[in-house]
Amino acid sequence: AQRVTQPEKLLSVFKGAPVELKCNYSYSGSPELFWYVQYSRQRLQLLLRHISRESIKGFTADLNKGETSFHLKKPFAQEEDSAMYYCALRGGGGSNYKLTFGKGTLLTVNP
Amino acid sequence: NAGVMQNPRHLVRRRGQEARLRCSPMKGHSHVYWYRQLPEEGLKFMVYLQKENIIDESGMPKERFSAEFPKEGPSILRIQQVVRGDSAAYFCASSPQGNEDEAFFGQGTRLTVV
Numbered sequence: 001a002q003r004v005t006q007p008e009k010l011l012s013v014f015k016g017a018p019v020e021l022k023c024n025y026s027y028s029g030s031p032e033l034f035w036y037v038q039y040s041r042q043r044l045q046l047l048l049r050h051i052s053r054e055s056i057k058g059f060t061a062d063l064n065k066g067e068t069s070f071h072l073k074k075p076f077a078q079e080e081d082s083a084m085y086y087c088a089l090r091g092g093g094g095s096n097y098k099l100t101f102g103k104g105t106l107l108t109v110n111p
Numbered sequence: 112n113a114g115v116m117q118n119p120r121h122l123v124r125r126r127g128q129e130a131r132l133r134c135s136p137m138k139g140h141s142h143v144y145w146y147r148q149l150p151e152e153g154l155k156f157m158v159y160l161q162k163e164n165i166i167d168e169s170g171m172p173k174e175r176f177s178a179e180f181p182k183e184g185p186s187i188l189r190i191q192q193v194v195r196g197d198s199a200a201y202f203c204a205s206s207p208q209g210n211e212d213e214a215f216f217g218q219g220t221r222l223t224v225v
Contacts, residue, residue: 004153036216043114044154044202044216086153097144097206098167099214101153 002027004089006102013077014110021072021105023061023087031089033063033070034099038084047072047085057081077109113137115205115217116185123223130190130197132220136205143186144214145178148200160186193224 003026013019025031035047048056050063050070061072070087087102116135124130136143141162146154147170157170160180171178175193180186190197200221204214 006153043218046213049213097142097159097212097214098156099144099146099154100156101146103151103153 002031002089002091002100004087004100004102006085006087006105008105009103010106010108012108012110015079016076019074019077019081019107019109021085021087021107023070023072023102025068025070025087025089027068027089027091029091031091032096033061034088034090035059035061035070035072036086036088036101038086040083044086077107079109079111082107082109115140115203115215117201117203117217117220119220120218121221121223123225124193125225126194127192130193130222130224132188132190132201132203132222133185134188134203134205134217135185136203137215140205140207140215142206142208142212143180144204144206145186145188146202146204148202148219150199154202157188190222193222195224198222198224 005024007022033050036044037047038044059074061070063070084104084106086104088099090099118133143160145157148154158178159167163182175191177189200219202219203217206212206214
């Protein structure tokens with residue numbers, strides 16, 4: 001069964017500090033990994049996906065198959081980055097539409 | 112494009128009543144997904160529908176829950192005889208096609224059973 005683990009429920013950093021939100025997964029095939037973000041009072045929105053290999057709002061995430069991780073990183077956090085972040089996995093085969101989410105990490109960036 | 116619209120945003124029901132949650136997908140999207148988020152948990156897949164078809168309901172509880180996506184109108188998630196454990200946030204997402212497409216989420220309906 002596929003599983004996504006976000007070990008930190010809460011993460012607090014100061015503005016300008018580096019931030020890393022951890023995500024580990026378990027899946028037997030070749031997964032597709034995503035990071036979703038939910039700002040206060042807004043809908044869940046896609047932040048980035050591993051196949052794009054792009055940086056969005058200064059965030060990057062690298063899929064490490066050896067460590068089964070997909071940690072989200074930003075070198076200099078901003079106050080507007082404060083939000084709930086969810087790591088998600090989408091499997092292949094016959095159900096490559098189904099997302100499996102972690103429990104989320106609430107990031108607070110303090111001034 | 113207003114995005115995926117869910118209503119109501121908040122719904123309070125007494126135990127034993129019925130809850131009907133509505134989801135209007137983005138324009139041009141014919142695939143709808145429902146997810147449930149229990150307190151302190153991540154979103155869990157419930158059901159995947161296309162117009163007039165249920166494609167995958169493997170995440171739906173066997174009893175009291177049903178979903179539809181008619182030819183006209185929004186997708187409906189229906190919970191009969193609600194119990195306290197049904198209290199959760201219910202999210203709808205839509206995509207233009209299935210598989211590999213980005214799914215766009217609504218703001219969710221927060222159901223509280225009292």
